[in-house]
Amino acid sequence: MDFRLSEDLQLWRETVHEFTDNEVAPYDEAMDRANDLPWDIIHKMSDAGMFGIPYPEEYGGSDMGSLAGAITIEELARGSASIALTLDAHWLATDPIHLFGTDEQKKKYLPDLVSGKKIGAFALTEPGAGSDAAGIISTAVRDGDHWILNGTKAWITNGGAAEVYVIAVKTDKTKGARGISTFIVEKGTPGFSIGKKEDKMGCRGSVTTELILDNCRIPESNLLGKEGEGFKIAMVALDFGRTCIGAMGVGTARSAMEKAAAYANQRHAFGAPIARLQAIQFKIADMAMGIEAARFMVYHAAWKRDQGQRYSHEAAMAKVFGSEVAMKACREGIQIFGGNGYSRDYPLERYLRDAKLLEIGEGASEVLRMVVGMNMLKEFA
Ligand SMILES: Cc1cc2nc3c(=O)[nH]c(=O)nc-3n(C[C@H](O)[C@H](O)[C@H](O)COP(=O)(O)OP(=O)(O)OC[C@H]3O[C@@H](n4cnc5c(N)ncnc54)[C@H](O)[C@@H]3O)c2cc1C
Structure with a gap:
């Protein structure tokens, strides 16, 4: 077993990371206030080839697979859950056309969806x-x-x-x-x-x-x-969607942890940075462990899809776990920020509001727990 990403995937991750830092994250607060889709960012994502990452070159994609797709969503969500969600929902429409469409439908719709010229x-x-x-x-x-x-x-x-x-x-x-x-x-x-x-x-x-x-x-x-x-088509589309929601959870949790750790290092109480307090260190440790575990679950689901294996069970687990890791990281991140965490002048309250969607959309946690639980009970019947 090799846990390293391929060089191509590492390079792609760095590319999306940098894109997110420069073109996405600085505008997340403005997006939240405007309550609207920022088309200029969508056009830049299209220019950077992000819409076509998991789709074949035949339709203008880069054929990098679902794992690359999940990494794209994770990195984008680190800067803006809204932007990651836009791409996730776009793929929910692109995927069924790719998997179930006739040749005629694929030729007609995929090139524009894969390039991001049209949104789905x-x-x-x-x-x-x-x-x-x-x-x-x-x-x-x-x-x-x-x-x-x-x-x-x-x-x-x-x-x-x-x-x-x-x-x-x-x-x-x-x-x-x-x-x-x-x-x-x-x-x-x-x-x-x-x-x-x-x-x-x-x-x-x-x-x-x-x-x-x-x-x-x-x-x-x-x-x-x-x-x-x-119904089958919808469930197949949702398997990838749920994997991507798990990836959004990882990206959102990373952002919350990064901001909370930086704040803890510079905020002083009782004559020293609060980062010196074990109570704060434990919160950061829990965030880091949750992120690591959720990321492996997301990557495993995406990898199984890339291997052509069934992965509904893994996608459901990655979605529930990733969304809950995000919620916990945001809650504890706000706690580390203290009163400032409760202010719209700081990003943590926005992350928490964003993260809550992850527990609801594309299969609420209760329903997916039911699916995962029933699968396990069947296996051990
Ligand atoms: C921001 C946002 C974006 C969305 N985007 C899309 C989209 O692009 N396309 C689309 O089709 N839908 C979309 N949705 C809808 C989303 O998928 C649904 O909201 C979600 O599936 C839950 O359905 P519901 O809201 O009707 O809740 P309900 O089904 O009414 O559920 C209400 C509560 O009851 C619980 N519950 C329901 N049934 C069970 C059960 N059997 N056992 C235990 N608990 C249960 C649920 O978990 C939940 O807590 C979006 C939702 C949001 C909030």
């Missing part, structure tokens, strides 16, 4: 169904060689910013999860509009909106995968 969004959640994804009620009804889509999607990252939407709806209401199909819907299609923009607690530099489907007529050729395969 993935829409499963509805106002009445999140964890219970099979309970969605939006529909698609066949009309000759077209489909008519109706319904409302809620909490869609990149809503409005995206030009390509992968949307899951019911094509057979009697079949539960097996009655779900996915469609590619382009921005500007008549009957498709962007609804309410969320005024979120955190990750405010990423946009989140409702999507409205009102007799939206799309051609048969935009059915993604087979009819009835939508």
